[in-house]
Amino acid sequence: MRSNENAISPQSRVFRSLASLRGAGTVLLLAFFAALAVPTQLRAESPLQREYEIKAAYLYNFINYIEWPENAFPAPGGTIVVGVVGESPFGAALQVLNGKQIKGRTVTLKQIEDVKDLDQCQIVFINSSEKARLPELLGKLKESRVLTVSEIDGFAQDGGIINFISEHNKVRFEINPDAARRLGLNISSELLKLAKVVKS
Amino acid sequence: MIHSKILPRNLRSSSTALIVLAAWTAACVSAPAADSNSMADMPGMSHNSKASDLTGLTLNELYNLNVVQLNVLGGHTHCSGQLMFGYDYSHTHMAGLFEGTTEISPAKAFSEGFHTVHTSMDMDMHMLDVMYAPSDYLTLMTMAPYSQMSMNHLKSDGTRFTQHTDGFGDVDAMALWTIYGNSCTGGNRIVLNAGMSFPTGAIDAMDHKDGDRAQPLAQLEYLMQHGSGTYDLLPGITYLGESDNWSWGMQTLETVRLGRNDHHYRLGNEYGGSAWLAYAFTDWCAPSFRVNGKMWGNITGADPALAANTTPEGRPNLRAGSRVDTLFGLNFYAPNGLLTGNRLSIEGGLPVYQDLKGPQLGTAWMISLRWSYAF
Numbered sequence: 183m184r185s186n187e188n189a190i191s192p193q194s195r196v197f198r199s200l201a202s203l204r205g206a207g208t209v210l211l212l213a214f215f216a217a218l219a220v221p222t223q224l225r226a227e228s229p230l231q232r233e234y235e236i237k238a239a240y241l242y243n244f245i246n247y248i249e250w251p252e253n254a255f256p257a258p259g260g261t262i263v264v265g266v267v268g269e270s271p272f273g274a275a276l277q278v279l280n281g282k283q284i285k286g287r288t289v290t291l292k293q294i295e296d297v298k299d300l301d302q303c304q305i306v307f308i309n310s311s312e313k314a315r316l317p318e319l320l321g322k323l324k325e326s327r328v329l330t331v332s333e334i335d336g337f338a339q340d341g342g343i344i345n346f347i348s349e350h351n352k353v354r355f356e357i358n359p360d361a362a363r364r365l366g367l368n369i370s371s372e373l374l375k376l377a378k379v380v381k382s
Numbered sequence: 383m384i385h386s387k388i389l390p391r392n393l394r395s396s397s398t399a400l401i402v403l404a405a406w407t408a409a410c411v412s413a414p415a416a417d418s419n420s421m422a423d424m425p426g427m428s429h430n431s432k433a434s435d436l437t438g439l440t441l442n443e444l445y446n447l448n449v450v451q452l453n454v455l456g457g458h459t460h461c462s463g464q465l466m467f468g469y470d471y472s473h474t475h476m477a478g479l480f481e482g483t484t485e486i487s488p489a490k491a492f493s494e495g496f497h498t499v500h501t502s503m504d505m506d507m508h509m510l511d512v513m514y515a516p517s518d519y520l521t522l523m524t525m526a527p528y529s530q531m532s533m534n535h536l537k538s539d540g541t542r543f544t545q546h547t548d549g550f551g552d553v554d555a556m557a558l559w560t561i562y563g564n565s566c567t568g569g570n571r572i573v574l575n576a577g578m579s580f581p582t583g584a585i586d587a588m589d590h591k592d593g594d595r596a597q598p599l600a601q602l603e604y605l606m607q608h609g610s611g612t613y614d615l616l617p618g619i620t621y622l623g624e625s626d627n628w629s630w631g632m633q634t635l636e637t638v639r640l641g642r643n644d645h646h647y648r649l650g651n652e653y654g655g656s657a658w659l660a661y662a663f664t665d666w667c668a669p670s671f672r673v674n675g676k677m678w679g680n681i682t683g684a685d686p687a688l689a690a691n692t693t694p695e696g697r698p699n700l701r702a703g704s705r706v707d708t709l710f711g712l713n714f715y716a717p718n719g720l721l722t723g724n725r726l727s728i729e730g731g732l733p734v735y736q737d738l739k740g741p742q743l744g745t746a747w748m749i750s751l752r753w754s755y756a757f
Contacts, residue, residue, distance in 0.1 A: 230722050231433070232461065232566075233449045239436035240444055247441065274433040282437065350627065351448050351665050376445050 234275040247373035251366040254327030265292040268309030308332040459565040460515035468754035470509040477502040477746040480738040491741040497692035503533040518566045521558040527551035543593030551583040552609040577616030583609020601687035603695035611643025627662040650679025670711040677704040694741040703738035727752040
């Protein structure tokens with residue numbers, strides 16, 4: 183007579199015979215949850231953070247598509263300084279640019295505390311918190327060779343050069359080519375092709 | 383209402399399951415470091431522990447990059463460092479007895495020798511899930527369900543009764559490995575799913591016989607149990623794609639049962655596939671359409687506690703079947719403002735095809751609500 187145990191598949195018998203480490207599964211399950219609960223590289227990553235990661239990458243990319251006059255740089259082969267006016271909205275996203283090499287120069291970041299430091303930069307990002315100071319800041323940069331970038335409504339129409347805008351869940355940008363030309367900056371046609379071109 | 387006993391008795395282990403799990407856990411734990419190296423080698427995406435570096439993307443790629451990830455159906459993945467909490471509520475209404483693709487009457491089922499049949503069943507499931515991405519190429523996910531079930535019965539003498547049960551289900555843990563494309567930059571991606579289901583759900587849920595409190599407790603049928611009682615492998619593969627405002631994907635996800643549970647049976651393996659398409663007609667709303675197919679096998683072995691059960695749902699050889707569902711959904715997300723990072727999805731549908739080894743209770747319709755928050 184066949185016993186009930188004989189009706190069980192060989193695969194099942196193997197599993198039963200190996201079922202000797204009672205409780206270890208629980209430990210591993212808890213270990214998995216612990217790994218989830220204490221991620222070693224946890225950081226904020228919201229759509230807002232991602233938006234600024236994209237904007238930071240744009241700032242870096244713009245360097246390839248803009249030609250500055252020779253006198254915009256204090257020395258050949260030196261640095262390209264990206265300055266931020268006002269509280270930086272980028273968080274860690276802008277830090278990834280620091281030290282990168284592009285066009286034979288090294289990107290360095292600078293928090294602008296005093297308007298007289300604006301001239302030391304090749305790119306200046308003006309945060310929306312500085313909207314009220316916009317006429318003053320653009321006035322100071324009128325004779326400079328600085329690419330001005332912001333995300334303030336009407337920035338490019340008010341005399342800024344590049345303004346980030348949101349469009350269909352994507353980061354797009356407006357460019358005021360006249361403003362760039364007045365400062366001696368040459369914007370490539372490839373960049374202009376993607377931009378929404380505006381006038382002062 | 384009877385609360386099922388959960389966790390302790392079902393948390394027994396098998397060595398093979400442990401080996402698989404240990405290897406998988408080790409892979410997960412070691413993945414961030416290994417992946418950091420591989421990312422550093424990629425020209426487009428160097429790794430940074432604080433923020434994703436998108437400077438390797440071209441101007442055109444940045445121009446077309448979505449700020450909010452559109453594709454959130456199926457085995458979606460996250461950017462490095464992103465943590466997401468989610469809550470799912472789903473309601474499934476089952477009704478009608480099927481033999482093959484034909485719905486039969488209770489009278490026909492009684493004529494086949496059954497003394498009691500199930501006329502309908504409602505299941506509410508609440509599920510919490512957590513997803514964490516240690517890198518742009520690996521997302522870890524765990525899900526813990528809690529279900530409430532209620533089944534209506536009809537006896538051959540014309541009397542009716544209802545039985546209930548509620549309790550925690552099996553906890554799933556899964557690693558989603560992007561083998562093609564990049565989670566952070568979107569676009570076309572292929573993701574390998576490697577998961578395991580842990581037997582945390584009860585397989586000894588009981589309620590009073592004939593739903594009568596004066597009667598003793600009796601083991602409920604297989605369908606009313608909260609867990610499988612076995613360690614189950616969850617292998618799968620997902621394809622995700624997106625372009626401008628469209629997102630789409632396909633997924634196959636299997637459930638391979640290992641061994642037998644404490645009640646001497648093993649549920650049938652499940653083979654599932656789904657395909658979906660969504661269109662974001664604004665920055666915050668995307669309707670979706672999904673087709674979901676599933677095949678599952680009979681039970682191997684039998685629960686001795688159900689030997690005297692006179693319903694078709696108590697028969698291990700009447701459990702197999704296949705079903706195709708069509709589902710329509712609305713997906714809302716907040717790209718900015720106070721609600722940034724929140725998503726809400728509502729999806730509802732019904733089967734367009736079901737072929738059940740029966741008599742077996744069919745599915746009538748289902749609806750689900752999902753909220754998630756990523757930060």
